[in-house]
Amino acid sequence: MIRAIIFDLDNTLLDFMRMKEESVSAAIDAMRDAGLDLPPLKIREGIETVYREKGIEYQNVFDDYLTRTLGTINYKILAAGIFSYRRAKEGCLRTYPFVHQTVIELTRMGLRLAVISDAPRREAWLRIYATNLQHYFDVVLTYEDTHERKPHPKPFLLALKKLNVAPGEAIMIGDWAERDMVGAKKVGMKTVFARYGDTMNTIHSGADYEIDVVSDIVGIVKKENGLD
């Protein structure tokens, strides 16, 4: 009997990569307008290199990029980049289609809902609030709660404990096979791969189920619970 659903946040509930791409595009336009005389594609490659090296949550990406590219920070260009990135980010962060309907339906079915994210707590909550998801979850765990990242068992086990369910009574849904699926499976949970959020061209997710739209989780729960 499935009694709880645990969601990953970025690229599972929220279209994080689209937000990132659109915000970076806005920053590139603004920095060129402020005097950065380089082709957009070249700037994007440079910014992506910084993200690859420092992590996707890195906050000083434009400072680093400009230092590497120009040998120094031009503050007119930096301000243009940061300001335009932030302004675009506000408007670009969205849930995937059917996320709100799905979490409401799952709640109606009596399921308990949780989020496990590897993102920093403050950033995760800002994204949850910005997309109006703040009232749905019984448990929200972020990196600071266990100081371990998925696929480490700690965040999964803590979520299960807080939800008061056994591993076999919970489904984990996420877009990152090596972290979300492997970690959840290891502790004995059922797994659903969010194929729609996959940005890594995953071929074998290793999950029990794969879905192309988040609302498919409702049918999976019904099937698991013998309700269909």
Ligand SMILES: [Mg+2]
């Ligand atoms: Mg994710």
